[in-house]
Amino acid sequence: MAILLTYETRAIVQGITGRVGSIQTRWMLEYGTKILAGVTPGRKGETVYGVPVFDDVKETVERFGVNATVIFAPPFAAKDAVFEAIDAGIKLVVVIPEHVPIADAMEMREVARKRGVVMLGPTTPGVISPGVGKLGIMPGNMFKPGKVGVISRSGTLSYEVSGYLNDEGFGESSVVGIGADPVTGVDIADILEMFDRDNDTEAVVIVGEIGGSREEDASAVIRRMRKPVIAFIAGRLAPPGKRMGHAGAIIQGETGSADSKLRVLEDAGAKIAFKLSEIPKILRKVL
Amino acid sequence: MAILLTYETRAIVQGITGRVGSIQTRWMLEYGTKILAGVTPGRKGETVYGVPVFDDVKETVERFGVNATVIFAPPFAAKDAVFEAIDAGIKLVVVIPEHVPIADAMEMREVARKRGVVMLGPTTPGVISPGVGKLGIMPGNMFKPGKVGVISRSGTLSYEVSGYLNDEGFGESSVVGIGADPVTGVDIADILEMFDRDNDTEAVVIVGEIGGSREEDASAVIRRMRKPVIAFIAGRLAPPGKRMGHAGAIIQGETGSADSKLRVLEDAGAKIAFKLSEIPKILRKVL
């Protein structure tokens, strides 16, 4: 039926009373998402678009059996918000904020993975399961229910690729932003495996970009997947990024460039799209 | 045959080239202890009383199958020395230094217990199994092989009590200093259980002192022990120690005084000695 965000998902919004948090709560509610409560310390007793506000996450878990959270905290407070959610037992954590210190992102990743928590972000648009709900900031009108799973490092490009899928009548099972930061909670590989197990997903599109090695690292999973995978990499002609010193170069080795990613992905059996508009055509062939 | 230190014990000395470390190494060797190597960073290739010196603990474990260590490090370096030993896989760590910061002792205790390591100290004389060997600084001539296990918070008092045991023909199976610091690696209760399982120990003497609650905490073990336990508390008439604020008082509750300890221990079934000289007499009755 979808991954991560399903009809069983009962979510809260951390930072619900903020400017962005409150408007996005409204849009998530309008999209039909089950937002049962919000948390802003010191604001217990208020409501935001009818959603009751509490001082701490634990109380919302105890009262509503919450199992997911969308975090709109300022970057310096993101880590504490994530730890609070994890300590309260929440297993799906969507971290919207940009500009989170990378050291904090590393701590968040370490703890989330040790505790079996799926953390999207930092700098993620979140996850949408069209027709079911959305946990994040993506515009709901860009998505339609369907059978293609989308994994993206970029929020905006996931909207664009969904546009093409909709135009050609495919639609999406779930669209997952793993986060645009150098260090994020989950890897492309993790989400691929979820889509491979999902009965409602027939093919998966990876919207990658240059830098890092998340795409290359996904190749082992692609190899053993039963479902077709289509991969796209943004930044083929983009200016090269900053060099991370000799140390960065040594660690990175050959990975990181569009060429490397495309070669490794193709080698693992993914179909390559050079433009997003090619994706529906490839899908027709493989499905 | 003894606890902790047996014929299977193969030890190193960390800080072997120091003034105290080297002379104590000599005395441990003279007592017949198997000291296979020493460690002082930067001193690899030297020898101390015939014992080869290495730069790191791991190498000594790899070469000699070491399973115990005696640490003579300056107080500020004790934590690193303990972690090095634990990371190298050593399961018996004797921490001689005094004046170790309590925060470091807490870290050491936490890590040691999580990793299943028996850590004596900080501020311990160590452990001696008379006739087998000694890991620590106790004078070997104060002890004789025998059937009484001794657990002490104080080094000097463990020597004195052994004197009485020897005089009356009992001798000791092992004499264990848990350490005189407020926070130590093992508790009296832990050592009691080891003595209870040890075939060569017929009775156990606890040499406690006022302050803390290690004696009180041992009562649950004493209750279920098969072997007789004799307890002595030093400081019956000592001036009261510093109050650790209201917080300390709240935590401590009624524990800590000689009265509290003696009452709780007696209640758990231990025989109480008010002077060390009474211990052999009590032993005659219970054995």
Added chain:
Amino acid sequence: MRLLEYQGKDFLKLIGIDVPEGVVISAPSEASGAFERIGKKVVLKAQVPIGGRGKAGGIKPADDPKTAQEVASELFGKEIRGFKVKKLLVEEALDIAREIYMGITIDTRSGKRTFMFCDAGGMDIEEIVKLFPERLVRIDKYPSEALREYEIRSALRGKGFERELLVKLSHIAASMFDAFVRYDLTILEINPLCLLKDGRIVAADAKVEVDDNALFRQEYFSKLEKVDVEDYMEREAKEIGVSYVVLDGDIGLISSGAGLGMYTVDLMADEGLRPANFLETGGGITAKLINDSIRLVLRRGNIKAILINLYGGVNSLIEAANGVKQARESFAKDVPIVVKAVGNQQEEAWEILSSAGVHLIKTFHTEKAIDLLKEILSQKERG
């Protein structure tokens, strides 16, 4: 190392916790100026390193500069529970709406740091907690664990704190815990933390103790003006490198371990002997340290005899014996000295000690040493 109130409050300011407006003065003449600077009713608080100073008359109000000066004169002349008043903290009088307790210490039992909170504060806190244990909020943390604000918020849920107050209290608690770890503290207690009628939250008192063994890495505290906490002899003992506590008897006592020392005090008391002090050398005996220790013990005056109880484990009995001999030959010529010394290298040590003219016990029996001491004293009395 225990901080005086004003030093503790400076530290709280450093870690972002508000304290009342206050000025520290060292002479009565500064009191009216301090009053003017604060600009409202004040209390003058004697800065002594001991509790219970309120009941002992060490805290007095003043409503105008003139009274402030008079009160200051009175307080500076006082001795409070054995400590001369050398500094006063002149502080704004507080208009208190509510008092709270917050404290952190180390639970030696578990090796954890323990944070405690009570929705009431003040001198009766221990009683309150005993009578109403449910009012105490307690959170224990291993060294590897942080205490986060949200845990405190969760723990305070339903305790009657809401809105900003809840957020501020959680923040104060988290700041305290963070500082406790970072600065190697052994106690950090704010009792009471006062909610004032004007909305401020201030620490009306501050109890801060730092781990002496960690001062080497705590520049903030090692640089602080040393507090005149201990008896001057205890301070000297610190310089020598021994633990020292003054008692009220007439027998000097030196032992090479705390347990042995306590035991010796017990045995002496059982025999009707009264130690003048408790001096414990720890494991770093040198001839000089023993020599200095004997001098320190004798400085007390009125010492009838000295008992030295030693084991040679990590300590060198030879060094100790040489120290005794040096003292004997220079300043400790007449006082009877009983030495019990056994352990490593005991024979060499005995030889030196015999030549020093001390009474020697060559076995481990502290009881025998005390019997010998009694005998010497009664001989002395008989003349």
Added chain:
Amino acid sequence: MRLLEYQGKDFLKLIGIDVPEGVVISAPSEASGAFERIGKKVVLKAQVPIGGRGKAGGIKPADDPKTAQEVASELFGKEIRGFKVKKLLVEEALDIAREIYMGITIDTRSGKRTFMFCDAGGMDIEEIVKLFPERLVRIDKYPSEALREYEIRSALRGKGFERELLVKLSHIAASMFDAFVRYDLTILEINPLCLLKDGRIVAADAKVEVDDNALFRQEYFSKLEKVDVEDYMEREAKEIGVSYVVLDGDIGLISSGAGLGMYTVDLMADEGLRPANFLETGGGITAKLINDSIRLVLRRGNIKAILINLYGGVNSLIEAANGVKQARESFAKDVPIVVKAVGNQQEEAWEILSSAGVHLIKTFHTEKAIDLLKEILSQKERG
């Protein structure tokens, strides 16, 4: 934030790592004084925020004060790989016995910090490691793990370092790792670390980068004199709050996401269009931010058209539309602007944009926006 060499070396000194004797100068006239202060042969090193300055003639020796002054004059007149030389580091010439590499960075793949050591250093380090991977010592650590000196000692066993040298290198490595964590660094590299013939161990170069997102909690760096690293327009972009990179084309590009921006650049290049810049707003669009961004893009001169590619997710399309309209009405009157805007509140935004006289794409197709842009440009060319 990337530090210049002299700033990086100041930082190394702060964390207890030795660097060569050196003096920073800002004018040629200071060179001979600097030489005198150092008192031996020197090298003058241009302080520019880019690698490869040695090959570009940015490092020169001088054996006497007069030569130092001449060399300084020459260097201050230079531009090195696009950067004007504004500061020189005058440093003692080193008598090197051996060079070593030490570096720490973040392995984004695993989310660990990675320490690297090689028994050879210098510019060819990457080649050396490729050819002789066994010469690289690598230790990876999760955030919850410390790197301890003994681990480094164990890892360096058998690599040919002994006695004090082994201890010192381990200590330097541990200090680096500790600082890397404490100061929120993303790179800390010493290459080469030089063993000098006189026995000293000094960092001959220092590469230090701090996480910009952590500057709020890193006072040491946030207080540092800002380095003239970026193009002045990139600096202005930072103040506006957007990411900005100068490219060499003639089409202004503004996008509301990095991925979308890169994709747009790819598509433009496929169609033979050349972007003048890469400007990405992130998630904080306001009317002012868009207005400022358009101004920044136009300041480049020679801009034939602007393409604005937006999604309304966390960003407000209405704010964006108002920003475009304001720019249109004040300074951006004539340049053709193509706006693609879809997402939340798209209808309201389209209304504003239509009234602003821009070319509007109301679907998600970036390709269509580029087609439209091409058409506009060719119409313009045709006149």
